[in-house]
Amino acid sequence: MIYTVTLNPSIDYIVEVEDFQINSLNRMKQEAKFPGGKGINVSRVLSRIGSGNKALGFIGGFTGSFIESFLQAENVHMDFTHIAEDTRINIKLKTGKETEINGLGPKITEENYQELLAKIDRLASQDTIVLAGSVPPSFPPNFYETVTKRCAQRGVKVVVDTSGPSLMDVVKHRPFLIKPNHHELGDLFSVEIETVKDAAFYAKKLIEAGARNVIVSMAGEGAVLQTEGKTYTAGVPRGNVVNSVGAGDSVVAGFIGKYTKTNDIIQAFKYGIAAGSATAFSTDLCQKQEIEALLPQVHIQQLEEDIK
Ligand SMILES: Nc1ncnc2c1ncn2[C@@H]1O[C@H](COP(=O)(O)OP(=O)(O)O)[C@@H](O)[C@H]1O
Ligand SMILES: O=P(O)(O)OC[C@H]1O[C@](O)(COP(=O)(O)O)[C@@H](O)[C@@H]1O
Secondary structure (H helix, E strand, O other), X not given: OEEEEEOOOEEEEEEEOOOOOOOOOOOOOEEEEEEEOHHHHHHHHHXXXXXXXXXXXXXXXXXXXXXXXXXXXXXXXXXXXXXXXXXXXXXXXXXOOEEEEOOOOOOOOHHXXXXXHHHHOOOOOOOEEEEEOOOOOOOOOOHHHHHHHHHHHOOOEEEEEOOOOHHHHXXXXXXXXXXXXXXXXXXXXXXXXXXXXXHHHHHHHHHHOOOOOEEEEOHHHOEEEEOXXXXXXXXXXXXXXXXXXXXXXXXXXXXXXXXXXXXXXXXXXXXXXXXXXXXXXXXXXXXXXXXXXXXXXXXXXXXXXOOO
């Protein structure tokens, strides 16, 4: 079974304003509310592609109830830990450009923390855990490292999609997959990543530090998969980007859902990239048929200079 963990879920409030003016009253052209948070997005896409999964994490208040009802209606399985404060609301402002304002998130108590850890400690070697998104301010900043270490010791496959320096502490515990985008990867090494070759160079550094597979997504510019021996690149499909929120999460879901079924890393990479683009081209997260329609446009190539 695949478990996703969202420490800091959100309602993603998508607001479209035409001709946005600062310092004056703007009226919305369109609005939509979706459950958000990276692990929850991964769970929603996994459910849509028929991969059994369960969403873990913290949920609370009226915002939390909205998320639970929404997920229930989509038949996403959940085992959330309930907290006292409201789950946050993240604003995604579309004004021709995409501006995001993400909330801080509620307080998580020590008791909440221990309840979640106990659930995670029940996972076993046939399971995969996806740790995705930011760590709430009231939380131990090394949480992902702690969980990766504990899970890896029991043979659980660990997937981590987060940013910041804590990622370097995670990789030494041999996670199965990490998926930074090229900005996040660049920030880790204090460099600008502009080309697929740059991305491959720094992805190899993460492999040398312990990660087993690294996907670097570069939005419309393609993606790199670095394994322990080989480097693959993917060209992304061309299309009209409608809402790229959750595109990276869809890459993770498509990859891990396909890999769990086939054990084929290249097919999984291809499916992940098609899922990312299918989400970028739609208002909400992608549907299975949208992913599969894009598959013929995703071309995977192996780069020649592989590491040993
Ligand atoms: N302009 C685009 N055209 C086609 N696909 C895109 C575009 N932007 C994003 N995607 C898809 O979404 C995936 C993730 O996007 P990216 O912005 O790199 O990650 P994140 O959402 O984590 O920041 C890409 O690998 C690609 O499949
Ligand atoms: O936990 P963070 O880093 O604040 O991010 C949460 C946000 O990321 C998302 O999961 C989208 O992530 P991506 O666009 O990177 O795939 C939103 O649903 C949510 O609002």
